[in-house]
Amino acid sequence: MTSIPDISLNDGTSIPQLGFGVFQIPPAETKAAVLTALELGYRHIDTAEMYGNEKEVGQAIRESGVPRDDIYVTTKLNNGFHEPDKAREAYQLSLDDLDIGYLDLFLIHWPLPTLYGGDYPTTWNALAQFKSEGLVKSVGVSNFQVDHLERLAAETDLVPVVNQIEVHPYFANAAVRDYGTEHSIATEAWSPIAQGAVLDDQVITEIAGRVGRTTAQVVLRWHIQLGHIVFPKSVSEKRIAENADIFDFELDAESMAAISGLDRGEDGRRGPNPSVFDWIPG
Numbered sequence: 580m581t582s583i584p585d586i587s588l589n590d591g592t593s594i595p596q597l598g599f600g601v602f603q604i605p606p607a608e609t610k611a612a613v614l615t616a617l618e619l620g621y622r623h624i625d626t627a628e629m630y631g632n633e634k635e636v637g638q639a640i641r642e643s644g645v646p647r648d649d650i651y652v653t654t655k656l657n658n659g660f661h662e663p664d665k666a667r668e669a670y671q672l673s674l675d676d677l678d679i680g681y682l683d684l685f686l687i688h689w690p691l692p693t694l695y696g697g698d699y700p701t702t703w704n705a706l707a708q709f710k711s712e713g714l715v716k717s718v719g720v721s722n723f724q725v726d727h728l729e730r731l732a733a734e735t736d737l738v739p740v741v742n743q744i745e746v747h748p749y750f751a752n753a754a755v756r757d758y759g760t761e762h763s764i765a766t767e768a769w770s771p772i773a774q775g776a777v778l779d780d781q782v783i784t785e786i787a788g789r790v791g792r793t794t795a796q797v798v799l800r801w802h803i804q805l806g807h808i809v810f811p812k813s814v815s816e817k818r819i820a821e822n823a824d825i826f827d828f829e830l831d832a833e834s835m836a837a838i839s840g841l842d843r844g845e846d847g848r849r850g851p852n853p854s855v856f857d858w859i860p861g
């Protein structure tokens with residue numbers, strides 16, 4: 580694999596632009612998948628407490644033979660733990676389950692504006708405290724809309740390093756991405772290939788044929804050229820390798836514009852709308 584570029588974050592750290600996501604990988608399959616990704620050269624793993632597979636991610640990292648410091652690891656706060664004391668408890672639980680010494684990045688998984696009195700700034704201040712205590716290298720958010728980010732800017736002192744949001748050709752999420760660009764918040768694009776939904780698209784298929792790549796590679800390359808951080812999920816060794824083999828070709832401006840032109844606005848969302856999402860694990 581050609582080397583994976585780093586993206587500089589607003590706190591002076593940096594993150595590999597391509598990583599490996601483990602959402603919906605059953606715990607029994609997670610260790611093998613993460614070991615495969617690490618063997619193939621991935622050095623960035625994106626997990627979450629709510630994915631239920633942190634222990635297996637940690638086992639793979641410890642058994643991989645790759646030095647801990649060479650791997651960037653993100654996890655996220657469980658929706659049921661937004662009060663500051665609970666957030667600290669959840670953070671410690673994630674650290675214990677992963678058992679890899681330290682975390683690179685901890686995110687508020689969802690803002691949950693309809694829960695906890697809408698007080699996500701207090702949850703954010705708790706994460707900021709973890710960072711100032713040296714418990715985690717960087718802190719960020721996920722699924723924050725523009726109004727949520729504006730509230731953090733108005734009511735707290737720390738700017739998130741990233742906002743991890745749904746972005747793919749059918750859902751550009753442009754206003755949130757633009758806010759990030761204007762305020763030095765890097766965009767992490769979740770479901771970068773729309774969980775497979777964009778892979779049969781005619782426009783993308785035509786471009787893939789022209790550049791001699793798969794449709795997944797074309798879509799991931801589109802993200803890379805837009806500056807997004809991506810971590811496609813796969814349990815197939817072939818597809819894990821394919822998804823990382825995207826650094827030796829370039830899409831021309833016309834192809835980039837054609838893919839961007841597939842945006843369906845709100846209709847293109849595959850996941851929940853963060854403004855109303857209020858799920859807490861039972």
Ligand SMILES: NC(=O)c1ccc[n+]([C@@H]2O[C@H](COP(=O)([O-])OP(=O)(O)OC[C@H]3O[C@@H](n4cnc5c(N)ncnc54)[C@H](OP(=O)(O)O)[C@@H]3O)[C@@H](O)[C@H]2O)c1
Nearest residue numbers: 600601602625769770771772773774795811812813814818
């Ligand atoms: N913050 C959040 O709220 C949030 C929400 C969703 C996701 N995420 C993060 O983003 C990561 C990626 O998103 P995602 O898992 O939802 O979706 P995704 O990466 O867009 O797509 C994964 C799906 O595409 C298939 N696939 C992967 N590579 C392929 C290829 N080259 N060709 C054909 N099919 C391929 C996978 O099947 P196989 O496994 O069979 O290959 C899987 O069904 C997650 O793992 C997680 O880390 C975060």
